[in-house]
Amino acid sequence: MKISIQIMTDHENGEPVVIKPIMEFTKKALAPDTLGLTIEDSKSLLKNIQTECVDQQVKHYIGNHKNCNLCHKKLKLKSQNSLVYRTLFGKFKLPNPRFYICSCDSDNKNKSFSLLSSVLTERSSPELLYLQAKWASLVSYGMTSTILEDILPMRANISSIFHTTHKVAKRLDAAISEEKYCFISGCENDWNKLPRPNSPLVVGIDGGYIHAREGRNRKAGWFEAIVGKSLHETQASKRFGFVCKYDDKPKSRFNTMLQKHGLQMNQEITFLSDGGDTVRSLQQNIAPYSEHLLDWFHITMKITVMKQMVSGLQGDTPKDSLTKNLESIKWNLWHGNAGKALDTIESFSEDFYDENLDKNSKRYKLWKYSDEFYTYIKLNKHYITNYAERHRYGEIISTSFVESTVNEVISKRMVKKQQMRWTKEGAHRMMQVRIATLNNELRDEFLRWYPNMNSINNNEELQNVASYNGSLKLLN
């Protein structure tokens, strides 16, 4: 059996419809591997449709733009050039004639212009940029190339996927407004007139580490990135993130995420964080009705570390009473009693500290850790709340939900199983595209840049051609 596919183009200018055969299949006896299209068939089909479509559109455009816009006289051809344009369905060399500027246009300082270059200002189609960036944010550049080449009639060069992803990230970044010290505007009077927000926002912020590639040193170490997640009762959660000491508008970036969750000045927000300097300054001056809490998860983790250190101590140390002290510290912090907890931490370290301790000894290390813990609690004592009570009321006390965000934004793509080392810039950019993908916002951003990207077939009759014309029902 022979199946032919033709394409019909109607330029809607009175000229006859152009009909071109684009593909012909010969189908052998019915079997699983002969029924319908193969991957290769589908790739050729797409490529042929694209070729014909692009060819007709370009011809149509050139045909309509051969005359001067002002006096309608025929333009004089200077040279016949070409332009390479990449799409999801193939790379094309398009005719791009260069015309002399018409003598009637005396304001124009140029002598000539290329017809297509002024319309096709980019050399890759938006759909191509979109899929490259989206997949590269989810899996490695190499894997992205494999996926695209597997299912589409195109060559996906790894370095071009890399450049596309960076380009998209830069564009996403450009939408973030200038950094400000304070994002609170108006006064209490105005705020109270606003409609009441449905539910409070809970925002968790935490840090993660990425393998560095800077300098000649292969063992350059790690650098820190901050990641946050905003939880909303009825909307999907939103994420944000940036690389510390690289990003110059972290607060604005943070504010943008909150705006997407409908932040208004009378919004109640609970910020949970580990209390580091960067995250603490980030959450200040964002919303007037906010509470800032030290995350319980980070407190209890540090106490657990000390418990393990105590159990590893040797010699005549009062292990039982040290463990009991740690329990008391934890209990006091759990009930929001930071002052009492600080006193207990002090007496805890006094119990085993001795100024002659060897700096490599387990005791000294424990003392150092407890000393740092003391400073940590002291610096953050205003952010310590009665966790027990919050917990009883079913309120969030921990950023463990951010732990999973650190994992999905940074670790999965940039740390685990990926041998790659990152520059701060590269990691920051990758994070921006990945966050847009995870937040389900990447397509919307593209639609903002290219409003016609979603042009689906608006002819319902043709959309339903399978069920309309044939006896078969096409399911989805």
Ligand SMILES: [Zn+2]
């Ligand atoms: Zn003219």
